[in-house]
Amino acid sequence: MPVAALLTLMAVGQFDPYVRSRVTAGDPSTQALYWTVPLVTWNLNREGNLVTPAETEFQAIRASFQSWQDIFTSCGNLSLQEGPLVDSREVGYLRGKTNHNLVLFRTQNCSELAQPTDPCWKAETCANQYDCWDDDDGTLAITLTTYDKRSGIIYDSDISFNASRYFFTAVDGPPCTSQGQGNCVANDVQNTATHEIGHFVGLDHTRVSGSTMFPSAPQGEVSKRTIDPGSRDFVCDVYPKGKPSQSDFHPAMDTLAGGPVGDKGCSATGATATSMGPALLAWAWLRRRRRAAEGRS
Numbered sequence: 001m002p003v004a005a006l007l008t009l010m011a012v013g014q015f016d017p018y019v020r021s022r023v024t025a026g027d028p029s030t031q032a033l034y035w036t037v038p039l040v041t042w043n044l045n046r047e048g049n050l051v052t053p054a055e056t057e058f059q060a061i062r063a064s065f066q067s068w069q070d071i072f073t074s075c076g077n078l079s080l081q082e083g084p085l086v087d088s089r090e091v092g093y094l095r096g097k098t099n100h101n102l103v104l105f106r107t108q109n110c111s112e113l114a115q116p117t118d119p120c121w122k123a124e125t126c127a128n129q130y131d132c133w134d135d136d137d138g139t140l141a142i143t144l145t146t147y148d149k150r151s152g153i154i155y156d157s158d159i160s161f162n163a164s165r166y167f168f169t170a171v172d173g174p175p176c177t178s179q180g181q182g183n184c185v186a187n188d189v190q191n192t193a194t195h196e197i198g199h200f201v202g203l204d205h206t207r208v209s210g211s212t213m214f215p216s217a218p219q220g221e222v223s224k225r226t227i228d229p230g231s232r233d234f235v236c237d238v239y240p241k242g243k244p245s246q247s248d249f250h251p252a253m254d255t256l257a258g259g260p261v262g263d264k265g266c267s268a269t270g271a272t273a274t275s276m277g278p279a280l281l282a283w284a285w286l287r288r289r290r291r292a293a294e295g296r297s
């Protein structure tokens, strides 16, 4: 995409209290992404981060989901419920397989496991094939969402942490001041997960200072653990209590709550990946999008 066009897209709504994710990133003429089912189950991969006892980061991630659930309980219509720990490490919507809304840590980098000529790079399948982080080094975590391209209805959303590059911690403070320091906040699991769950439920980045959905996080930050008023309003507006979830225009013509199995007339499934990078590189990681290799065509 030409730089000018990209800058224009980035400028649209980037200081709004909240910004909805779109079928085409940053293009408000395309459908917003949202869940239409009343209950979304998410699953932790049982391995955790392999650095600390898995239960440490699991509790941090549960606290992040709970922060969102508290808002959904007060003014929303969606329940985010933890399912059992799972062995699966495959992200994306997997045709003909059991699909989990997965949260996992990638501890190895794909560049060390897959040859540069490996077809998995082009097909964007390295992460699943080699169980590795295949995205930019400057990205802390990524949420891969698979949705119906016409309606914006989300089918599947998976959160991956980049533990191949970043040291994740689950303590409250103080910020670490040097590498390898113990009992301090390096990259906070709960801070990161709270942001990524925002993507999971259909939020894009906003550059409003102090927002949970601000696109970057400096080391030591824990402030995104507390969900800001703009992101709270998103829940109340888009998932209103006692009412259907809101598409903001040209509502979906059919319901696809059962998922994209069988032909319900939708022509394609897209996937969007939204990432969160370190502060200095934040502008580069505002928004990423890619088609799911496993998507329908």
Ligand SMILES: [Zn+2]
Pocket (backbone or CB within 6 Å): 195, 196, 199, 205, 215, 274, 275, 276
């Ligand atoms: Zn993000």
